[in-house]
Amino acid sequence: MPGQPGQQASQGQPAMPGQPGSAAASPFGFPFGTPFGNPFAAPAGGFVPGQGFPPGTGVPPAPGMAPGVYPHAPAFAAFQGAGAAMAMTPEAGAATAAPEAEPAVSAWTRNAPFTATLSTRQKITSRNAEKDVQHIEIDLEGSGIQYQPGDALGVWPVNAPALVSEILERHKLDGTETVKLADGSEATLRDALTHHADITQNTPTLVEQYAALSKLRPLQELVEDRKALDALLATTPPVGLFAEYPHPLPAQQLFSLFRPQSPRLYSIASAQDEVGDAVHLTVGVVHLRHHGQHYMGAASGYLGHLLEEDDDVRVFIEPNRNFRLPADDDTPIIMIGAGTGVAPFRAFMQQRGAAGATGKNWLIFGNQRFTDDFLYQAEWLQYRKSGLLTRADLAWSRQGEHKVYVQHKLQEAGADVWQWLQEGAHVYVCGDATRMARDVENALLDIIRTHGRLDEDDADDYLNTLREDRRYQRDVY
Numbered sequence: 416m417p418g419q420p421g422q423q424a425s426q427g428q429p430a431m432p433g434q435p436g437s438a439a440a441s442p443f444g445f446p447f448g449t450p451f452g453n454p455f456a457a458p459a460g461g462f463v464p465g466q467g468f469p470p471g472t473g474v475p476p477a478p479g480m481a482p483g484v485y486p487h488a489p490a491f492a493a494f495q496g497a498g499a500a501m502a503m504t505p506e507a508g509a510a511t512a513a514p515e516a517e518p519a520v521s522a523w524t525r526n527a528p529f530t531a532t533l534s535t536r537q538k539i540t541s542r543n544a545e546k547d548v549q550h551i552e553i554d555l556e557g558s559g560i561q562y563q564p565g566d567a568l569g570v571w572p573v574n575a576p577a578l579v580s581e582i583l584e585r586h587k588l589d590g591t592e593t594v595k596l597a598d599g600s601e602a603t604l605r606d607a608l609t610h611h612a613d614i615t616q617n618t619p620t621l622v623e624q625y626a627a628l629s630k631l632r633p634l635q636e637l638v639e640d641r642k643a644l645d646a647l648l649a650t651t652p653p654v655g656l657f658a659e660y661p662h663p664l665p666a667q668q669l670f671s672l673f674r675p676q677s678p679r680l681y682s683i684a685s686a687q688d689e690v691g692d693a694v695h696l697t698v699g700v701v702h703l704r705h706h707g708q709h710y711m712g713a714a715s716g717y718l719g720h721l722l723e724e725d726d727d728v729r730v731f732i733e734p735n736r737n738f739r740l741p742a743d744d745d746t747p748i749i750m751i752g753a754g755t756g757v758a759p760f761r762a763f764m765q766q767r768g769a770a771g772a773t774g775k776n777w778l779i780f781g782n783q784r785f786t787d788d789f790l791y792q793a794e795w796l797q798y799r800k801s802g803l804l805t806r807a808d809l810a811w812s813r814q815g816e817h818k819v820y821v822q823h824k825l826q827e828a829g830a831d832v833w834q835w836l837q838e839g840a841h842v843y844v845c846g847d848a849t850r851m852a853r854d855v856e857n858a859l860l861d862i863i864r865t866h867g868r869l870d871e872d873d874a875d876d877y878l879n880t881l882r883e884d885r886r887y888q889r890d891v892y
């Protein structure tokens with residue numbers, strides 16, 4: 416395997432406030448040293464990308480497992496050290512990326528997906544975390560699929576058998592009834608609800624049609640009231656609607672209520688130069704409760720809990736040419752991500768490590784709590800230790816008196832952000848589109864105004880130019 420992370424020449428020793436191992440307070444509100452230990456100490460028993468488990472840990476490498484693969488192992492426990500913001504060493508300026516021709520992806524598409532297999536799954540939030548985030552590895556052997564860091568994987572979900580059964584029971588059907596699918600072919604109702612219908616996402620149309628078919632007066636009144644309808648949609652999955660407003664429908668009417676199933680996209684968290692014929696994902700499982708029952712999102716529940724190892728999963732690559740590493744390996748990058756938004760940055764680091772890229776890499780990552788939600792903690796610390804990761808700033812939103820978000824870290828480091836921009840840095844943002852991405856953009860504009868001494872219009876122009884030059888790219892959802 417060419418150029419493992421960890422082979423990268425060190426880009427200078429960390430020089431940081433609150434030296435790890437010292438009693439000084441870290442910038443993240445944790446004292447370094449006990450109880451979290453030294454984040455830069457040698458791994459105490461965790462998996463290290465490109466190196467595997469240290470001898471004596473009793474964790475053998477899985478047969479055929481590529482370096483960088485996350486096996487079932489206590490990787491989360493590998494480092495309980497706080498991350499730290501590192502001072503960076505200024506380097507020479509960098510070139511601007513230009514869109515370039517890319518190799519064809521593969522013959523496998525949304526409508527003709529490849530049947531891959533799930534090879535590994537591991538929860539990467541702690542037992543106490545509010546979020547359930549699963550690291551997923553899918554074997555692509557035999558597909559010929561090629562992807563680039565920045566691409567997404569499309570996954571066709573298979574609906575949960577328990578959810579299909581509950582919907583059937585609520586309509587007093589046994590699932591053996593025959594229904595007509597959108598393409599005119601026939602299937603049993605159970606098969607149709609399992610594979611062909613989106614039975615997890617509620618829509619105004621679904622509620623309106625159900626109100627019309629059921630002729631239930633309270634539901635008909637509800638759909639006339641936009642606010643009440645929105646409130647119902649925000650909290651009620653289709654099965655919850657059937658539970659709250661029972662009215663058994665015949666098989667075809669029931670099936671026709673639902674939109675056709677659609678694949679869900681996941682930012683790819685691996686680089687093929689590192690993992691070969693595999694693809695890694697970082698899946699935040701959607702859990703919800705209604706009428707005393709627990710449900711999961713169709714695709715996140717399927718990937719995160721329902722699929723068993725070696726089970727089939729239908730996938731395809733969704734290329735994203737608007738989220739690409741700079742063409743020039745010397746160019747510095749600033750990666751800003753919250754929650755599962757960290758996924759493509761893991762791919763970026765694997766790629767830069769494999770390529771022996773010399774450009775500086777800065778991660779600004781935010782999540783709820785350091786102890787519970789530091790996704791890929793051991794890997795980031797190892798990258799930091801090897802020098803591949805030049806700087807890491809971490810924002811924990813639920814462990815202090817005040818919310819600390821990635822944009823706060825960005826603003827605190829405004830002078831350095833501006834300096835990196837002068838050196839030609841590319842800026843990447845990944846994660847929540849509605850709140851985080853908007854606030855990060857405002858923080859960037861503020862930095863450009865303050866440190867570039869530009870007025871509002873000129874700062875807007877500056878950011879637009881970065882965007883046009885492909886130096887400001889977002890993968891937000």
Ligand SMILES: Cc1cc2nc3c(=O)[nH]c(=O)nc-3n(C[C@H](O)[C@H](O)[C@H](O)COP(=O)(O)OP(=O)(O)OC[C@H]3O[C@@H](n4cnc5c(N)ncnc54)[C@H](O)[C@@H]3O)c2cc1C
Pocket residue numbers: 567572615616617652679680681682683697698699700701703711712713714715716755756758891892
């Ligand atoms: C380009 C792109 C990249 C993405 N990358 C990732 C990624 O790397 N990791 C990742 O986890 N997701 C990612 N997503 C989101 C992912 O595609 C799904 O939307 C998500 O997993 C929910 O799908 P589901 O099938 O599990 O839930 P659904 O069955 O679609 O939804 C079930 C119910 O939950 C609600 N819901 C949906 N999402 C959430 C949520 N996050 N929190 C609360 N309620 C919700 C829905 O409104 C619905 O009521 C990405 C999306 C896009 C467009």
Ligand SMILES: NC(=O)c1ccc[n+]([C@@H]2O[C@H](COP(=O)([O-])OP(=O)(O)OC[C@H]3O[C@@H](n4cnc5c(N)ncnc54)[C@H](OP(=O)(O)O)[C@@H]3O)[C@@H](O)[C@H]2O)c1
Pocket residue numbers: 546699753754755756781782783811812813818820821822846847848850851852854855892
């Ligand atoms: N469709 C939906 O209903 C829905 C709901 C949630 C997430 N999502 C999607 O799922 C993606 C990933 O979710 P996730 O659970 O991994 O992460 P997330 O919900 O985006 O949370 C990650 C971190 O971002 C913080 N955050 C909240 N508001 C922020 C803001 N305005 N600016 C910066 N940071 C902010 C959160 O803090 P706090 O939570 O402590 O405030 C948390 O620390 C999101 O990006 C989003 O697109 C969808």
